[in-house]
Amino acid sequence: MKKYYICCDMEGIAGVSSFKEMEIQPAAVSKMMTAEVNALCDAINRNSRGETSRDVDILVADSHSTGMNIVHSELCENARLIRGFPRAYYMAPGMDPSFDAFFVAGHHARAGTPEAGMDHTFSGSAIFSVELNGREVGEFEINAGLAGHYKVPVAYVSGDDKFIEQVSVYKEQLGFETVVTKHAIARYSSVHRHPKRVFADINAAVEKTLEEKKWAGKFMAFEYPLKARITLTNTVKTDMAALIPVLKRTGGREISFEAPDFPYFYNMFCAITLICWNDK
Numbered sequence: 001m002k003k004y005y006i007c008c009d010m011e012g013i014a015g016v017s018s019f020k021e022m023e024i025q026p027a028a029v030s031k032m033m034t035a036e037v038n039a040l041c042d043a044i045n046r047n048s049r050g051e052t053s054r055d056v057d058i059l060v061a062d063s064h065s066t067g068m069n070i071v072h073s074e075l076c077e078n079a080r081l082i083r084g085f086p087r088a089y090y091m092a093p094g095m096d097p098s099f100d101a102f103f104v105a106g107h108h109a110r111a112g113t114p115e116a117g118m119d120h121t122f123s124g125s126a127i128f129s130v131e132l133n134g135r136e137v138g139e140f141e142i143n144a145g146l147a148g149h150y151k152v153p154v155a156y157v158s159g160d161d162k163f164i165e166q167v168s169v170y171k172e173q174l175g176f177e178t179v180v181t182k183h184a185i186a187r188y189s190s191v192h193r194h195p196k197r198v199f200a201d202i203n204a205a206v207e208k209t210l211e212e213k214k215w216a217g218k219f220m221a222f223e224y225p226l227k228a229r230i231t232l233t234n235t236v237k238t239d240m241a242a243l244i245p246v247l248k249r250t251g252g253r254e255i256s257f258e259a260p261d262f263p264y265f266y267n268m269f270c271a272i273t274l275i276c277w278n279d280k
């Protein structure tokens, strides 16, 4: 039995340019996200040699916003779906050492990346930037870091060109394949190819990554304890986050803390984001 984990966000999937689209045509956007996850599941099934789809277990985390985007009834049959919110380990709940590989789909560049589609880190209204052990990180590093804690390698990453450019610094070290789903020209504007072309690229990338397994034995590793520095979008957010006793206010908009390991950091970061989501 092979076990794969897919963490799918919305901003980096093919065909979507702006958060506004998700407001004005949520059903269409959900359909696009479902189709792209299915293209990935089908590619995994097709390229899992020696196994039938019955021998492949795929856990999909619907990781955009409140996790209620993917149309469950249309999802590939051997995929189990995590829906709903709030939840621990927000974008990758249930991650554990039993998974053979981690597929990061539909992701976007970190907060502050120029001309990148819908750039943000967890919450555009709460989080300005995140540093781990002195390195600026985004959702990719945060999710890959959680998987890395359990020694689960990243096999595949997809999103817009600016995001893929951003994560390419890890390509050699981690051995994953990438798919560019669209070309961002501004925060809320992208050039799109037909989804069929994108899905063909997804299949080719999955075929390569499952055949070559360049990621075998490689993980996103962070030195422990993790030193986290989070800059919030304004001072009132920091007033609220600083209520958590173990957090130190280290600037007007900045809080810092030390995490013994990645799961601790992950949920603390979720809690900070939730507290600071709304400043009313």
Ligand SMILES: [Zn+2]
Pocket: 009, 011, 108, 120, 122, 139
């Ligand atoms: Zn996101």
